[in-house]
Amino acid sequence: MTIPIPSNLPGFAATQLGLADPGRCAVKRLTLQPDGSITSSDYDNGYEWWFRLFDAGSDFDRMAHELRRMARLDRVILCMGSPKPGLDLSTPHRRLWARSDPRENTMITVPRAWIAIDVDDAPVPAGLGAPGRYVEGAIYVRDAFLPEEFRGATMIVSPSARTGLRGPALLRARLWFLIDRPHELPVLKRWTRGLKAVVGVGDSAIDQAAQPIYTGRARFVGMADQIPPQLWAVVVRGSKDRVGLVADRYEPKVVEIERKMVATLAVARIESGIGVPSSASGGDWRGFLETTLGDDLGFFEPLTKGIGIAARSGDPDAEIVASTLALLSRRADPSRIAQYDAAWIARSLERFRAMDGRTRARRDAALSSLFGKEA
Amino acid sequence: MNKPPDDDLFSSIEKARGALPPGEYVAELVTALPLHTPKTRGAIAIVKIMEGEYRGREIQLRFVEEGPSTIDGIIARDAAALRAWSEAVGAEGRPSRKDGFEGALKLIWDAGRNKRVVLKIDVRMSRAGVSEMFLVGVRLDDYPDTF
Numbered sequence: 001m002t003i004p005i006p007s008n009l010p011g012f013a014a015t016q017l018g019l020a021d022p023g024r025c026a027v028k029r030l031t032l033q034p035d036g037s038i039t040s041s042d043y044d045n046g047y048e049w050w051f052r053l054f055d056a057g058s059d060f061d062r063m064a065h066e067l068r069r070m071a072r073l074d075r076v077i078l079c080m081g082s083p084k085p086g087l088d089l090s091t092p093h094r095r096l097w098a099r100s101d102p103r104e105n106t107m108i109t110v111p112r113a114w115i116a117i118d119v120d121d122a123p124v125p126a127g128l129g130a131p132g133r134y135v136e137g138a139i140y141v142r143d144a145f146l147p148e149e150f151r152g153a154t155m156i157v158s159p160s161a162r163t164g165l166r167g168p169a170l171l172r173a174r175l176w177f178l179i180d181r182p183h184e185l186p187v188l189k190r191w192t193r194g195l196k197a198v199v200g201v202g203d204s205a206i207d208q209a210a211q212p213i214y215t216g217r218a219r220f221v222g223m224a225d226q227i228p229p230q231l232w233a234v235v236v237r238g239s240k241d242r243v244g245l246v247a248d249r250y251e252p253k254v255v256e257i258e259r260k261m262v263a264t265l266a267v268a269r270i271e272s273g274i275g276v277p278s279s280a281s282g283g284d285w286r287g288f289l290e291t292t293l294g295d296d297l298g299f300f301e302p303l304t305k306g307i308g309i310a311a312r313s314g315d316p317d318a319e320i321v322a323s324t325l326a327l328l329s330r331r332a333d334p335s336r337i338a339q340y341d342a343a344w345i346a347r348s349l350e351r352f353r354a355m356d357g358r359t360r361a362r363r364d365a366a367l368s369s370l371f372g373k374e375a
Numbered sequence: 376m377n378k379p380p381d382d383d384l385f386s387s388i389e390k391a392r393g394a395l396p397p398g399e400y401v402a403e404l405v406t407a408l409p410l411h412t413p414k415t416r417g418a419i420a421i422v423k424i425m426e427g428e429y430r431g432r433e434i435q436l437r438f439v440e441e442g443p444s445t446i447d448g449i450i451a452r453d454a455a456a457l458r459a460w461s462e463a464v465g466a467e468g469r470p471s472r473k474d475g476f477e478g479a480l481k482l483i484w485d486a487g488r489n490k491r492v493v494l495k496i497d498v499r500m501s502r503a504g505v506s507e508m509f510l511v512g513v514r515l516d517d518y519p520d521t522f
Contacts, residue, residue, distance in 0.1 A: 312445070366458065
């Protein structure tokens with residue numbers, strides 16, 4: 001029997017963003033190579049986006065319908081946050097939510113009563129990783145990997161770019177759940193971070209105000225999309241429509257991870273000096289990546305933080321790229337190695353330096369404005 | 376003035392530490408002190424809340440003027456906040472670079488006397504788990520009609 005949903009609880013509410021930059025898209029491109037391997041391009045870096053409030057309510061069918069619709073749109077994403085109050089939605093904006101000056105942010109953290117759990121190569125019984133059976137694989141993951149409160153819960157299952165392409169016994173998918181009360185995004189992020197560390201599924205990055213949840217189907221070059229359109233979002237009915245999320249379930253583990261991260265980051269920053277070439281000290285970003293890459297935090301967060309430190313280290317780009325690739329080759333699976341390739345690392349370095357340049361200019365302008373011309 | 380929000384985000388623990396919830400406060404600059412840490416330099420504004428639930432509470436707002444390049448964004452934010460505060464109270468002239476942020480606060484103190492200044496304060500949790508208050512907006516409020 002399905003437990004009725006109280007009507008006053010928020011449902012699948014989010015912000016829908018559409019890329020305003022012409023010629024860019026928010027989907028991956030998967031290309032079949034002559035040797036049978038599949039290469040993947042990363043998402044384009046969108047600069048400005050149109051913002052639109054999104055609310056599918058507590059209706060799973062409606063949300064699944066919206067997800068199937070968005071799967072056809074290659075310039076649209078969802079974000080869990082909300083546009084900053086007063087933001088002019090008639091014009092595009094950058095996705096900003098963690099600026100040191102919060103007035104610059106365009107999106108804010110708000111409580112949400114839903115959660116999306118990314119499943120990235122979870123082992124499933126043979127056959128359940130196949131394109132036509134991935135929904136069964138998702139049910140297996142829900143009941144075998146997720147905490148007890150998720151067992152038998154209604155969910156929506158949607159595929160990622162490589163769903164069905166990782167072999168018959170590995171699942172990639174996204175699981176969407178309604179939860180029994182709204183939680184602030186940092187709370188959900190901590191929960192997902194703990195889930196990832198303890199059971200190996202989930203991506204805490206998406207539990208942030210303006211972090212993209214990519215919803216468009218990938219572009220497949222030289223190959224067909226293995227997932228038929230009717231499986232682009234599937235409602236799996238369960239015995240309850242809301243999950244009573246135990247938000248602090250993984251708190252001790254998360255505290256442990258954060259302590260380690262803060263300590264490692266502090267050492268890396270101290271050793272790298274500030275704007276001083278770090279090659280003499282030798283530790284810094286290398287030490288940070290060595291300690292964190294592929295550990296509890298996975299790959300994306302350590303890579304971006306480590307490369308951020310490296311960008312300021314004064315070390316040559318070629319050395320940073322080579323060291324990072326060498327570490328990745330030892331710790332990551334082939335698809336991650338392909339995803340975080342030399343070009344990705346070089347682009348990240350460039351992006352961090354450009355960001356630093358803009359911040360420096362903003363600092364100079366603010367000081368000049370306060371002190372006058374002499375600043 | 377609206378009562379500052381007091382929700383789940385702001386636990387009783389934070390209150391005990393002396394931090395305020397994010398919101399707008401009628402406040403008076405009491406004094407300015409130099410800020411020196413091993414890597415940063417700037418000024419500390421001691422601000423007294425003049426109305427509302429937190430009336431009488433004194434808080435510290437830190438404004439960082441110099442530091443490593445990793446905090447350029449914070450310096451930009453703090454310089455812009457001081458500029459906004461100066462403009463709101465109609466401070467005359469500008470501080471010299473030598474007088475720095477402490478000089479800016481002294482000009483603000485001079486100009487802000489007997490004015491009803493509303494500070495918009497935000498609160499952020501640092502990595503170390505400490506609540507940090509910072510100034511995100513300033514406006515001059517008219518005195519109530521009954522004054």
